[in-house]
Amino acid sequence: MTAPHRIEVRLDVMMARRKVRGRDLAAAIGITEQNISLLKSGKVKGIRFETLAAICTYLDCQPGDILEAVPVD
Template sequence: MSVEIIVRLDVMMARRKIRGRDLAAQIGITEQNLSLLKSGKVKGVRFETLARLCAALDCQPGDLLEAASSSPG
C-alpha cells in the first residue's frame, strides 16, 4: 500500500477568492512555483512556505494537503 499526497491548494484559493498572482506575491514565491505546488508536481514543500500559505489563506495545513492511500492493483 502506498500513500499519495493530494494538494488541495486550488480548492482553498477558490474558496478564498484569491488569484495565484496575488497569493504568490503575498507569500513571496513566484507564480510558477505556486503553480507547481497547486499541481502537486513538487517533491516537497518547506514548512515556512506552508505556514505562509496557511496564514494567507486563513487555514490549516490539513486544508491544503490530504493523504490518500492506494493499494496495488
C-alpha cells in the same frame, strides 16, 4: 497494515474558496507564480514548513486544508 498513501495538494480548492488568485498568493508569500502553479498541480517533491505556514496565514486555514493523504490506487 494500512495501504500506502500519497499526498495530494488541495491548494486550488482552498484558493477558490477564499477567492484568491495565484498572483496575489505568490506576491503575499514571496514565491513565484510558476511555483504556485507547480504546487497546485502537485508537481513538486515537497513543501517547506515556511512556505506552508505562509500559505496557511494568507488563506487563514490549516495544513490539512491544503494537503491530503489519499490511498494509492
